[in-house]
Each structure stands twice: as C-alpha cells, then as structure tokens.
Amino acid sequence: MSQPENEIVAAIDGSRRSVEAALWAAEEAQRHRAGLRILLINDDPARLDFAEQAVREATAACLDKAPDVQVADEVRPGHPVEALLRAEETARLLVLGSRGLGGFADALLGSVSTEVATRATGSVVVVRGDVEHSGGPVVVGLDDSPGIDNALHFAFEAAAVRGCELLAVQAWNEAALLAPPLPPAERDEAQLRIEQRAHQRLSGWTKRYPGLRAHAVAVRAHPVPALVDAADASPLLVVGHRGSGGFSGLLLGSVAAGVLHHARCPVAVIR
Template sequence: MVAPDKPVAAGVDGSEGSGRAALWAAAEAARRGAGLRLVIVNDDPVRADHAEQAVHEIATKCRAHAPDVEVTAEVVTGRPVEELLRLSGAAQLVVLGARGRGGFTQALLGGVSTGVATQASCPVVVVRRDVPETAGPVVVGVDDSACSREALRFAYAAAARLGADLVALEAWHEEGLLAVPLAPPDRDRVQHEVEQSLAKQTAPLRERYPAVRTREVVQRGHAVSALTDAARDARLLVVGHRGSGGFDSLFLGSVAAGVLHHAPCPVAVVRGAG
C-alpha cells in the first residue's frame, strides 16, 4: 500500500487547523521515512501573494517540527477538490485539516475534506483542530469487506510505526430500520459468528506484526457510535471507504462520513485495492 518513493502530502489553507494537520503530516512523514509536500489550492489570483506567504510559513514550522524530513511547499491554482484529488495520485498519504478558517476557507474542509477522503487515490487522514495528546491505541473498524481489509492492513502498519496497541472493532445490529430485535439465543449466535469472523480477519496480521498488541471487540450497535466511543483516547481511527462484507448491517461506507464528523481523533479513510 505504501510507496516509499512518494511523499506524504498535506493540503493547507493558512488556518490554525490546517497548520496542526501539517505538523501531524510532518511527524507521519518522519515515521515513514518520506518527504512532505505542502500545497495550498488558490482559486483567487488576488490572494496569490498571501497564499505563497502562508504555505511557506507552514513549511518553516514543519521543518522545525521534523528536521529530518524534506519539505516542499507550493501554491496550486484550481478547484480545491479536483487539485487535491490529483495530488493524491502522486502521494502515499494525503492529510487535511478538519475545518478551514484561514484566508482560504474553501481550500479545505467541510465538504472538501469529505469529498477528498472518499475519492482519493491514496489513504486520507483528516486531523481535527484539537488533536489530543494521547498514548492510546489505533482503532480500526472492520466488516470483512475489501475496503475493510485494506483499512485493517493500514491500521496495523500505523500501530507498528507509532508503537501503539490496536483495537479491531466490528459492530453489528439487526438489519433494517424496522427490524425486530433478535431473541437472546439468536443474538448470542450472531455475536459468536462475528467474533469468529473478526478473529479470522486479524489472524494473519497478528502474525505479521507480533509487536502490536491487539484487542478484538465485537459490539451490537451502530458502527458510528461504537467507533466514536472506542476512539475517545485513540491516536488514530481507521475506516474503510465502503463496506460490503457478509454482515450487511455494517455498511462501513456510510460510517466513514459519520466518524469524520464525530470522532475526537485523526481519522484515516482507506479505499480498497484497485
């Protein structure tokens, strides 16, 4: 999944939130042994000088934060989503702030972050303005879909780089809005089936990353609530872009947008292979 010759890219806009995201990206680039590419997308020629100043100020902070990382900075003219998606094709990871509040508020989040996170060619991490200082785990949502399997691999690699534990969480509930709750024996049966499925999914990665302590959690309930709650003290929450596994009620694709808005920690959205 990771291409060592490609940089970590960060879309910035001069706001405090995007600056913190850029620093997170610089630290991640250092962990990956990669370069860092900072980009402001400017759609107003009048702001060209301001954009150049803003991106170079952020670059200076990133170089101080991660002195071993090669940092490049540039201003790109165009539409934010289109340019950031194009940027994702030449990056191993794109990092965005959760909400832009600077002179280029259209360059980043709100709708732009969600659009980029769900369409990018590489994984996307969305960093909230108030990144918590925590030694918590990496949490990953699992549902046995192709995207979920990619997310699980991404999460294990991230946990190994961070020296963090990993929590693999699979949530389930009765299918359909009008579904009748399962009787206790059936509920126990489904719970056991999901626990077995989760253990099967994590087994090869446990073997590949023996230093990463893994905790498997199977929970009856809505995935957004379960993941948001599990990520309260997390260093990173990882979800797949779209879920289509054997448990139809999991639909991680719709979950991605939910956790992007509600999770208290950085969120990585990972697309399936191909």
C-alpha cells in the same frame, strides 16, 4: 512543479486547523521516513501573496516540528477539490484539516475535506479533534468486505510505527443483517460468532506484526457511534471506503462521513 511519488502531502489554506494538520503530517513523515509536501491550492490570483506566505510559514513550522524531514512547498492554481484529488493520486498519503481548506478559513467540514475524502482513490487523513492523544490504541473499523485488508494494513502499520496497540471494532445489529430483533440467547450467539470471525480476520495480520498487541471486539450498535466511542483516546481511527464497521457494501457517505464529523481524533479513510 512535479510531485514525487510516495510523498506525504499536507493541504493547507493558512487557517490554524490546516497548519495543525500539516504538523501532524510532518510527524507522520518522520515516522515513515518519507518526504513531505506542503500544498496550497489557490483559486484566486489576487490571493497569491497570501498563499505563498502561508506555505512558507507552514513549512517553517513543520521543519521545526520534524527537522529531519525533507519538506517542499508549493502553491498551485485551480479548484481545491479537483486539484487535491489530482495531487492525491501520486501521494503516499494526503492529509487535510477538518476546517478551512479552499481559502475560507473556518468553513465547516463538509465541503472540501469531506468531498476529497469521499472521492479519493487512495489514503486520506482528516486531522480533527485532539491530535495529542497518547496511550490509546489505533482503532480500525472491521467488516467482511473484500477491501478491508487495505484498511487493516494501514492500521497495523500505523500502530507499529507508534508502538501502540490496535483495536479492531466490528459493529453489527439485526437491521444491518436484514433480520428481525433476536431473542437474548440468539443475540448472544450471534455476538460470539461475529467476534470469533473478527479475531480470525486479524490472525494473519498479527503474524506479520508479531510484536504488536491486537485484538478485536464485536459491538451491537450502529458503526458510527461504536467507532467514535472506541477511538475516544485513540491517536488514529481508520475506516475503509466501503463497509467500515460491519455494514458490508455500505457507501462511504454514511459510515466514514459520519466518523469524519464526530470523531475526536484524526481519521484515516482508506480506499
């Protein structure tokens, strides 16, 4: 079955966590007036009846959650990681649960979800933690890498459709700058300079979203705890595929994988 472009795809495996992710995806589709596809990748022909029942139940739950969303469902054969990566290529957004996925309910995050998020060429959300957060800002990791505008675009749009604020967090420390520890006066000066640059990076985006309150902070810390702490009450934490929080050029395997394991809210990984 062909998959329409610009469709949100929610990957499930019948586990509770994956259905929670599909419900999150249904609400996201409703916010963006997009279609939703419930997709189960089945790597065991003997489980076909279970797979078809699982997608029917998840589809019914999504329609109950977001009745105005056009929902399709599908079971595809194949290896979960490779098949999901192919599905992601034409999806507006791929949504995964933090556990399960691949036929092994309650399998630890680190297999399918992490591998798909780290290898995807587009936007992936891993739904973990408390998905019912309200009142907090959308948090985005800020850095100086050229591709950070993709993460900023996603984060601003996410904040706009939710009607909430946006907080950009730029983490830094001397080790990341390949510099020895700074004396207090120089450290304060570096902090101010980094924070000013972060505000400047946001200025163009705030003009595009004039009704959205957005601000930036610089945090002298490793980006993983800085971002996780900042997003404690956030509906969504957004990180880029590289850089993500002040360490320009740092591979996803460090920062984004770190927040995927420790964040207490859904995490969007943007290529």
